[in-house]
Amino acid sequence: MSERLLVSTRKGLFDFRKQGRDWRVAQTSFLGTPISYTLRDPRDGALYAAHDNGHFGAKLHRSDDDGVTWLELTPPSYEGVEGDPAPSLRLIWSLAAGGADEPGVIWAGTLPGGLFKSQDRGATWVLNRSLWDRPERAKWFGGGFDEPGIHSILVHPQNSKQITVGVSCGGVWRSDDGGATWDVRCDGMWAAYTPPEAKTDPAIQDPHRLVASASAPDVFWVQHHNGAFVSTDSCANWREIAVPPSSFGFAVAAHPRDPKTAWFVPAVKDEFRYPVDAKVVVARTRDGGQSFETLRNGLPQHDAYDLVYRHALDVDESGERLAFGSTTGGLWITENGGDDWRGLEARLPPIYALAFG
Amino acid sequence: MARVAFTEHVAKVAPGAGGVYAGADLREVLDDVFRAHPQLRHYLLDDQGRVRKHVAVFIDGVRVPGAKALECRMTDASDVYVMQALSGG
Numbered sequence: 001m002s003e004r005l006l007v008s009t010r011k012g013l014f015d016f017r018k019q020g021r022d023w024r025v026a027q028t029s030f031l032g033t034p035i036s037y038t039l040r041d042p043r044d045g046a047l048y049a050a051h052d053n054g055h056f057g058a059k060l061h062r063s064d065d066d067g068v069t070w071l072e073l074t075p076p077s078y079e080g081v082e083g084d085p086a087p088s089l090r091l092i093w094s095l096a097a098g099g100a101d102e103p104g105v106i107w108a109g110t111l112p113g114g115l116f117k118s119q120d121r122g123a124t125w126v127l128n129r130s131l132w133d134r135p136e137r138a139k140w141f142g143g144g145f146d147e148p149g150i151h152s153i154l155v156h157p158q159n160s161k162q163i164t165v166g167v168s169c170g171g172v173w174r175s176d177d178g179g180a181t182w183d184v185r186c187d188g189m190w191a192a193y194t195p196p197e198a199k200t201d202p203a204i205q206d207p208h209r210l211v212a213s214a215s216a217p218d219v220f221w222v223q224h225h226n227g228a229f230v231s232t233d234s235c236a237n238w239r240e241i242a243v244p245p246s247s248f249g250f251a252v253a254a255h256p257r258d259p260k261t262a263w264f265v266p267a268v269k270d271e272f273r274y275p276v277d278a279k280v281v282v283a284r285t286r287d288g289g290q291s292f293e294t295l296r297n298g299l300p301q302h303d304a305y306d307l308v309y310r311h312a313l314d315v316d317e318s319g320e321r322l323a324f325g326s327t328t329g330g331l332w333i334t335e336n337g338g339d340d341w342r343g344l345e346a347r348l349p350p351i352y353a354l355a356f357g
Numbered sequence: 358m359a360r361v362a363f364t365e366h367v368a369k370v371a372p373g374a375g376g377v378y379a380g381a382d383l384r385e386v387l388d389d390v391f392r393a394h395p396q397l398r399h400y401l402l403d404d405q406g407r408v409r410k411h412v413a414v415f416i417d418g419v420r421v422p423g424a425k426a427l428e429c430r431m432t433d434a435s436d437v438y439v440m441q442a443l444s445g446g
Contacts, residue, residue, distance in 0.1 A: 054411060054445040055366070055409065055411040055412060055441040055442065055445045056366070056367070056370075056400040056401070056409065056411075056412065056441070057399060057400065057403065057409055059399075072370075072396070074399070075399065077399070077404045078404040078405070079404045079405065081404075085405075086404075086405040087404070087405075088403035088404040088405055088407070089403070089404055
């Protein structure tokens with residue numbers, strides 16, 4: 001099991017380590033600065049922290065000594081990219097390491113919708129023009145933010161040329177050639193937030209979060225704006241699944257070894273965005289979405305208004321240890337796949353993202 | 358030519374950046390700043406060279422909106438303050 005949890009918050013990066021039965025903050029970085037996402041590259045152990053500096057723009061830092069010291073990198077840039085208005089980096093929303101066979105490759109998903117690739121550990125970045133130039137991008141729009149953004153980047157574990165990204169709002173996109181060409185894969189999804197004639201338009205779907213099973217990388221799960229979906233054929237077709245107590249939410253995690261197991265953290269649908277009946281629960285399926293258990297042991301069951309963002313739920317490589325964090329700074333961990341949870345004592349800032357590392 | 362002072366946050370990114378810089382307008386003055394402190398460019402300007410929305414520029418004590426500020430003519434007596442706006446925090 002992973003003994004480390006990197007928590008990106010409105011006020012900095014908190015590095016939790018397991019100490020006995022407890023989890024304690026072992027190290028903090030960038031206190032006071034909003035951290036939108038943190039990646040630990042499993043290939044070389046480098047940490048990448050994306051800053052959402054409200055005044056001075058989105059920034060990117062890398063640490064090669066586990067967060068003791070950081071080097072500021074030149075962030076991805078839209079300089080020279082045309083548009084009306086001409087685009088500028090608003091947020092680094094997601095980061096992903098390239099495949100094991102491409103050391104140094106890092107992907108960045110950004111607002112206003114560009115996917116960037118670095119081949120030198122974040123020192124320089126190139127906008128993926130083939131996705132940016134797709135005519136369907138004109139249909140993309142912001143979800144939560146004013147502009148569309150790429151929040152999920154999945155590199156196939158055995159084939160680093162296969163890249164799948166999730167866009168809010170702009171669908172699920174696949175490249176099988178390392179990003180040279182793309183096609184949209186949303187068959188089976190539908191949107192409740194458009195006129196009827198547009199509801200199955202793939203380029204306006206809002207997958208809040210896209211994840212895949214590490215051991216069965218053709219199995220994908222999506223928490224969508226108005227439902228949850230699963231695909232067992234590498235995103236060619238999606239099947240809607242009913243998640244209790246609500247189909248709305250942001251976060252989903254896929255079991256690393258069992259492709260039929262996934263977890264969601266539901267909330268009241270979109271104009272409210274807090275837990276159903278003010279009770280925090282996790283929904284778990286173990287049969288591919290046919291049925292769900294509602295897990296609540298150890299979670300707040302009254303007066304709880306914790307919303308869990310899309311990057312704030314993670315499962316470690318064992319599939320038994322999970323963690324999730326909320327907009328009100330609550331942080332819970334389970335050691336048995338969600339049957340029992342324990343809230344950490346730390347009173348944290350709003351949590352944007354967390355990851356075992 | 359202008360005397361340019363920076364908010365404390367910017368000073369941390371580029372220690373010693375405050376000082377006198379050359380240029381007929383503020384854009385040229387900032388270009389002179391960035392020649393000495395290239396890491397400041399993407400702190401003050403966005404990817405298209407526009408003053409960031411929540412960066413406040415004061416010229417001779419008066420706040421000037423970003424788009425206009427870059428075109429402002431500079432004199433040897435010009436005082437420029439680059440601050441973080443109270444918005445955006």
